[in-house]
Amino acid sequence: MSDEGSFCLVLHSHLPWLPHHGTWPVGEEWLYQAWAHSYLPVIELLHRFAEEGRRDVLTLGVTPVLAAQLDDPYALRACHDWLGNWQLRAQFAAGQWEEPVLRDLAAAEFRAAGHALERFDTRWRHGFSPVLRSMTDSGVIELLGGPATHPFQPLLRPEVRRFALRTGLDDTALRLGRAPDGIWAPECGYAPGMEADYQAEGVRRFLVDGPALHGDTHAARPVGSSDVLCFGRDLEVTYRVWSPKAGYPGDAAYRDFHTFDHPSGLKPSRVTGKHVPPHEKKPYDPALAAIAVRRHARDFTDTVVARLRSLRERHGRPGLVVAAYDTELFGHWWHEGPAWLEAVLRALPEAGVRVTTLRGAIEAGHVGDPVDLPASSWGSGKDWRVWDGEQVSDLVNAGAALQDELLAVPPVPYRDPVRDQLVREALLTLSSDWAFMVTKDSAADYARRRAKVHGDRFAELAALLRADHRSRFSRAEALRAEDGVFGRLDARGLLV
Template structure:
């Protein structure tokens, strides 16, 4: 059996800058990836196709796809795309981009104006996709106080239920990060399966594995197959015929060149040719199907029973980073069954018994070195310290507000906002961006802005200035009002840092 898993995630970008990093990142990914992907899946679902793939959508991305500010901004962005197409000097580029922008604008106005939830829910209800959830705001869970880890995960799953009417039983853990004992928290939250990277299972990803003494199953990414599409050094998107991500028409910001060659300067790249790109897509679809078939046969022969192959990618690869990705994906989803390959979801794999013997899973992630260095290495020691400070401040402040009262408390909007700012401050994205030197200044600034908001609100709250704390929480909420159902009363503050139970 073959299972495709997509992980859709962006940090909270609304009201935090526009260009070069900020809301523009969201709108580009929305237009290039989320619009065509959901449109393609909807078309396949209308044909009666089910169990196409496992689709992870993080709560923080889902919040932006439903947010009125983001929806309005996206509508304006699509209209601006159409205007930029009119301004292109090259006639072929202008026509091609105008058609794409007009189609995207029509699709957005037809299906997306009330948010992403009404678009995604039919795909889940029809069984076209398995929905994978995750914790609020995408924290690096192994480094997180278990009390906030538990809160973030349970609230993230509840957020999914609120938006889509289903509570996910599978998750894509942020950064595929794992620490022994986390499987207990997963089981307590109702999670039956989660993703890890292939090396976490010592490269043997032919079956899911129950973790330690639990019934929770870890599925590993098959790197031989996944890296065929995309790896740190190679993959289909680098083919000469595909549209080049890095080269722009400077007057309009439109991308008008093809890759041409890895060592070719931008000024020397050839014009984009859609026909040549389409032919390359067909070639790479055939190669991928052959790779999957070969891998299934060799792994089944090796283990002496039908094997599982899991290919897993960031959703944003398909469209945003690799322009032709959505078309390739649709052709693959059609070609695999035509080649006699059984396609399903992670839940299908678990329920149908593609599960082997228990594994003593160790610390891991899908970052550099497959360990935690990206998120706790020397390059981000300042952010590690900041994260520890803000988490302690948040938990202590919420705990103090309860004043030892065992009776149920009323909803506390100040505490709610304290936790919103805390979760935004400790998002795994900031350490990743710093370690990879990708907009590191923006990442550090974001972590510190949310930490400042937390400190400001907490200082007023613990200093007995309740009216000021409420005013500050309301002000910060105007920028960071994600997760309106977040309820700080569900955070346990009376358990010491350490074990899961």
């Protein structure tokens, strides 16, 4: 078998804090759909590889705020209820749908829901951390962490940025026994000098988008004068799967994400065509979808091999391809995504490609010369416009004012639950998701409401602190009952 080079698949798992903040269509429903259709099947895939003795299969980013939700007792109970409801909805559809192909689909959904319930009951009973720790301890994956609530770091005051990162790393260490060596920088957002913060906190590697390296992503690169390495996402390969305009999930044979049977909530149609209205779409056919999965797995494997051969010709040694996606693409947005993932991760080694993690790529020698990175992100334009554009200027200005007010809060030498909750509400306000959703017009009203809710709660606690009002303690306790993410958070790490 030839040595074509190395391939790293990086999956970025993230949702903003959703428990107690609405249900349908955006809110907790979003969490439970991703849990059922992406997190459960992807982890099951990794379990299969672990049982086969595979190591360094992929690099899995899990943001601290998502990990907190997947461990949260309230969310665990509610997700279990959601899985049971999924099975009931499938049973209802089986009794309502008359076409044989749709009745078969309803039966398949019923079985899938039952399998998910069984896996949830047996493997996830105590939350995500034990599941994830088994994956990291066995070496099947490399884990990436990140700042606490997934803020867009370039827009944070330095003190807030460092605290958010430290809080996120500490939380991951609490759940898994040690902090990760690498992070997924939220939105791949970078500002010159941030590598110094990373090095100070023990972060050894992070992701940027390919254009930040002018497309030269064949190796990891030390950033500036630091020892921190950046890996660039290879867009030539990554966009083969998913891009702003195209990709495999749009194939006519795949299940259509946007077309619902509203009485049951199931998705009975295939894509059929880009401009076909929902009522004219054809019924979903798993056999046709399976053929498309095999075709696209072959195409992707061929694309990776061709890319690695071109890199070898250019640089005179085996190269590296890093493909990075949101985990939620696989199963939630793209129903067939997990099957495609497994097919690709089996086909690439057979084609002579070394499948590994970011850590494994470093060990294999895929490290180039130092580089000075520009300000960048993986958003539209590869700059900061999604999170710092005119459309969200009110959110940006409010976030800046909030940080200034936060840093002006007088410190105290003792643990103060009011200050802890004040910082917690500030971090939730500064989540990058809100600006992204507004700019992309994706549940923009929900995003603005969430930013306002947490901003108002911050302002309320700050006013109670200034007035030294006794009610601040009961109010902070009530807010923590709803938004108690990161229970070990200690405001003294910021307010010094």
